[in-house]
Amino acid sequence: xxxxxxxxxxxxxxxxxxxxxxxxxxxxxxxxxxxxxxxxxxxxxxxxxxxxxxxxxxxxxxxxxxxxxxxxxxxxxxxxxxxxxxxxxxxxxxxxxxxxxxxxxxxxxxxxxxxxxx
Amino acid sequence: xxxxxxxxxxxxxxxxxxxxxxxxxxxxxxxxxxxxxxxxxxxxxxxxxxxxxxxxxxxxxxxxxxxxxxxxxxxxxxxxxxxxxxxxxxxxxxxxxxxxxxxxxxxxxxxxxxxxxxxxxxxxxxxxxxxxxxxxxxxxxxxxxxxxxxxxxxxxxxxxxx
Amino acid sequence: xxxxxxxxxxxxxxxxxxxxxxxxxxxxxxxxxxxxxxxxxxxxxxxxxxxxxxxxxxxxxxxxxxxxxxxxxxxxxxxxxx
Numbered sequence: 001x002x003x004x005x006x007x008x009x010x011x012x013x014x015x016x017x018x019x020x021x022x023x024x025x026x027x028x029x030x031x032x033x034x035x036x037x038x039x040x041x042x043x044x045x046x047x048x049x050x051x052x053x054x055x056x057x058x059x060x061x062x063x064x065x066x067x068x069x070x071x072x073x074x075x076x077x078x079x080x081x082x083x084x085x086x087x088x089x090x091x092x093x094x095x096x097x098x099x100x101x102x103x104x105x106x107x108x109x110x111x112x113x114x115x116x117x118x
Numbered sequence: 119x120x121x122x123x124x125x126x127x128x129x130x131x132x133x134x135x136x137x138x139x140x141x142x143x144x145x146x147x148x149x150x151x152x153x154x155x156x157x158x159x160x161x162x163x164x165x166x167x168x169x170x171x172x173x174x175x176x177x178x179x180x181x182x183x184x185x186x187x188x189x190x191x192x193x194x195x196x197x198x199x200x201x202x203x204x205x206x207x208x209x210x211x212x213x214x215x216x217x218x219x220x221x222x223x224x225x226x227x228x229x230x231x232x233x234x235x236x237x238x239x240x241x242x243x244x245x246x247x248x249x250x251x252x253x254x255x256x257x258x259x260x261x262x263x264x265x266x267x268x269x270x271x272x273x274x275x276x277x278x279x280x
Numbered sequence: 281x282x283x284x285x286x287x288x289x290x291x292x293x294x295x296x297x298x299x300x301x302x303x304x305x306x307x308x309x310x311x312x313x314x315x316x317x318x319x320x321x322x323x324x325x326x327x328x329x330x331x332x333x334x335x336x337x338x339x340x341x342x343x344x345x346x347x348x349x350x351x352x353x354x355x356x357x358x359x360x361x362x
Contacts, residue, residue: 010281013326017288019194020319024292026201027315028299033307034251035210036299038239039197040311044318045234046194051285051322052340055329065337066325068135069344073318076348078233078240080314084351085241085251087358088307095251096210105212136341 009057016050019043032096033088041081048073124171125163126156178277185274189235196237200253211255212241215248215263219272224279231271238267282330286323293319310354317347 026039049070056066133148134140156163200206215232219225229240229248237253250267257263293316300312321344328336 013285016322017285017292019198020322021288021292021295022198022201023315024295024319026197027312028295029201029206031206031208032210033305033311034239034241035208035253036308036311038237038251038253039201040296040315041239042190042193042197042234043201044315046190048318048322051289052325055325059329062328062334062337064135065138065341068138069321069325069337069341072341072344073321074234075230076344077314077318078230080348080351080355081311082229082233082240083355084307084310084314084358085239087355088305089241090360091307091358093305093307095212096208 005057005060009054011054012057013051013054016047016052016054019047019050021047023047033093034085034095037081037085041077045073045077121164122156122160125160126152127171128163129155175278178274182271182274182278185270186231186234189231189270193235193237197253207254209254210252212249212251213255213257213263215250215267216261217246217248217264217268217272219246219275219279221279224275227275227279228268228271231275232268235267235271282326285326286330289319289323289326293323307358310351310358313354314347314351317344317351321347 020043023040023043026043027036030036030039052066052070052073056063056070129152130148133152134145137144137148200208217225217228219228225243225248229243232238232248232250233240239251240248241251242249248268250263252263252267256266296312296315296319300309300316303309321340324336324340324343328334328340
């Protein structure tokens with residue numbers, strides 16, 4: 001029984017490190033900041049959670065602590081990527097030139113007008 | 119009062135989680151710290167207090183965890199597939215998605231869930247509209263983007279937070 | 281087995297570091313830094329497994345928390361709110 005859990009742990013950790021690697025690859029290959037963020041946040045979140053939970057299964061005494069770390073990563077990564085996306089947009093970095101639509105531009109303009117009127 | 123007890127429970131659970139020990143001294147120190155923190159921050163910490171801990175909400179939160187994990191795995195396979203192709207298929211843009219959620223914690227949960235699912239990244243929330251960077255824009259109409267991106271999550275989050 | 285895991289993470293980290301060096305904007309660098317932080321957290325947990333030391337897990341947790349705060353601060357700075 002113990003062995004099966006350990007094997008599952010190793011499988012989970014392998015998938016995790018694979019996604020961490022893909023996250024690095026994505027961040028290098030994508031054409032602009034926002035697309036890089038997609039690769040950087042998603043792939044590494046699942047990668048790190050998979051790796052850390054895998055370690056927790058291989059070493060069951062650590063399971064609870066690894067669960068806490070995974071939960072923290074799961075909660076904090078989307079927040080930091082959202083803050084970065086917002087910060088980059090407001091600091092003036094444009095979307096990729098082959099973008100299809102940019103609804104945010106108008107919304108920001110409206111917000112600004114509202115602030116100036118007030 | 120109910121807000122105070124709720125924040126005390128959350129802080130104490132966090133302490134036990136971080137120390138992962140049931141030693142008497144650790145628990146005492148944790149209790150003390152949680153008490154002080156709860157006294158200082160209970161007003162800002164939560165608006166609903168203990169009403170956040172009804173069985174109905176906890177059940178839906180538990181269910182939501184599985185829905186969310188499944189969506190997250192799908193998201194990652196999707197992004198991974200794009201990354202390994204010689205020419206990355208991209209069709210990006212920022213779309214507007216309306217939401218019916220009212221409270222701030224609910225909006226935060228929705229924004230976080232959207233960020234971790236297929237090809238979408240929340241850039242900003244202005245009042246009741248989410249602005250989302252979408253790696254493969256399928257529709258520009260706010261009603262259809264809602265169907266594509268957030269309708270699955272909103273059902274659950276409504277049960278949990280409102 | 282654990283050595284292979286560590287090697288794969290290092291490869292990914294090298295790719296992210298290249299992006300960190302290339303830029304071109306500061307946002308690109310911060311995104312790369314964020315990715316590197318997450319990778320380092322996972323790397324430390326694996327090191328803990330390799331050396332069988334519990335303390336590495338604690339270090340990973342604190343590293344993750346501090347990295348998160350750091351990235352948030354830089355994001356606020358980019359936005360002009362700091």
